[in-house]
Amino acid sequence: MPSSSKPLVSVILPIYNAGEYLQPAIDSILAQTFRDFELILIDDCSQDGSLAIARNYESDPRVLVLANAQNRGRSFADNLGSEYARGRYIAKMDADDIALPHRLQTQFDFLERNPTVGLTSSFLKCFGESNIIYKYPLSADAVRSSMLFNMPIANPTAFFRRSLLQDHNLRYDDTIQDTFGEDYEFIARLAQVTKIENQPTVLLNYRTLPQTQKVAVHAHRNAKSNQIRKRLLNLFGIPFTERELVIHNTVSYIPLKLGDITLGEVHDWLWKIYVFNQQRHYTTDDAMLRCVAERWFLTCYHNTEMNINALREYKNGLLAKHYEPTFQLLGKFLLRNYLLRHFKK
Known part of the structure; x- marks a missing residue:
C-alpha cells in the first residue's frame, strides 16, 4: 500500500x-x-x-x-x-x-x-x-x-x-x-x-x-478510429461529403490503399483541409500545411501501380513543394514507381 x-x-x-x-x-x-x-x-x-x-x-x-x-x-x-x-x-x-x-x-x-x-x-x-x-x-x-x-x-x-x-x-x-x-x-x-x-x-x-x-488488432482499432476522425472533422468545422469522409479515413490508415479513390481526389481533399484551416485557425498554417503535404507524399508512395505514374501525380500536386521526404524514402519511391510501371505484368 x-x-x-x-x-x-x-x-x-x-x-x-x-x-x-x-x-x-x-x-x-x-x-x-x-x-x-x-x-x-x-x-x-x-x-x-x-x-x-x-x-x-x-x-x-x-x-x-x-x-x-x-x-x-x-x-x-x-x-x-x-x-x-x-x-x-x-x-x-x-x-x-x-x-x-x-x-x-x-x-x-x-x-x-x-x-x-x-x-x-x-x-x-x-x-x-x-x-x-x-x-x-x-x-x-x-x-x-x-x-x-x-x-x-x-x-x-x-x-x-x-x-x-x-x-x-x-x-x-x-x-x-x-x-x-x-x-x-x-x-x-x-x-x-x-x-x-x-x-x-x-x-x-x-x-x-x-x-x-496484428492484422485483426489494426482492423478493429481503425474501425473505432474512423468514428473518432469524423468527430474531429466536425469539431474542426470543415464541411465534408460522405465521399470525402471515406477519402479522409482511407488516407489516415497506412498502408493507405485507395481502391477506387483517385490520387486527384486525395489531393483535393487535403488541400481543402489546408485552405479551411487558414479561415478556421484550428492550428498554425505552417503546421497544417506540412501535415497534409506529408500525407500527400505517403499516399502517393503507398499507391505506386503499373497503370498509374504516382511519382508524376505527386510532383504535379501543389502540396509536393511543402514536404521534403528523406533521401532514402524518396529513392524507394523513385525505384518502386519505375519498376512497377516497366516490369510488372
Whole structure:
C-alpha cells in the first residue's frame, strides 16, 4: 500500500491477461531513477494468473493493487486508477512494455519546465516482431494537425497533469469497453483544453505482436478510429461529403490503399483541409500545411501501380513543394514507381 504522503507521479498500469510480460513491465517502473511515485495496478479480471503476479508486489509501499470483480474494459480500468491517483502527474503504462529507467524523470522535468503544456509523450522503440522506432509530431501545432488523421502521441508513455481531469471533468469513455480507440478518443478531447508536446527521444520499449494477430488488432482499432476522425472533422468545422469522409479515413490508415479513390481526389481533399484551416485557425498554417503535404507524399508512395505514374501525380500536386521526404524514402519511391510501371505484368 502506498505511503500516506502524496507522491509527485501516479503510474497507472491496467492489466488483463498480461501473462509472462507483466513482471518485466512492473519491474521497469519500480527501477526508475525518479523515485517519488506510486504504482497503481488494476487487474481487469484476468484469467491467467496476472492478479497473483501483481499481488506479489504489494509489500512494496509504492504499489497499490486493485482488482475488478468482472471484466470492465480498459477505459474503466484507466478511470478507476485515476480516481485512486494522488500524484501531481499521471503516467500511463502498458502491461507488456518496458519503460526505460529515465522515463519518469525525463517527462517530469519536461512538464515542470513547460507549465503551459498539459501532456507529453515520447518515441517508442519496438521489440518482439519488429525493431522500428515509432516517432510522433513534436510541437503543439503539429500534434493538433496530426490528430485529424491519427493518434498523435504514444499512449504507453502518456504523462499528464492530473489537474486536467479535475478541472475539465475529463474521463475515458467507458462505453468503449475494448482497447481500441479509447486512448485516441480521450486524447482528442484533452487536446481541446491543453497543449500537447512530444519529446524526440525513446523512453519505452514497445512490444509488437506477431503479424497474424496484428492484422485483426489494426482492423478493429481503425474501425473505432474512423468514428473518432469524423468527430474531429466536425469539431474542426470543415464541411465534408460522405465521399470525402471515406477519402479522409482511407488516407489516415497506412498502408493507405485507395481502391477506387483517385490520387486527384486525395489531393483535393487535403488541400481543402489546408485552405479551411487558414479561415478556421484550428492550428498554425505552417503546421497544417506540412501535415497534409506529408500525407500527400505517403499516399502517393503507398499507391505506386503499373497503370498509374504516382511519382508524376505527386510532383504535379501543389502540396509536393511543402514536404521534403528523406533521401532514402524518396529513392524507394523513385525505384518502386519505375519498376512497377516497366516490369510488372
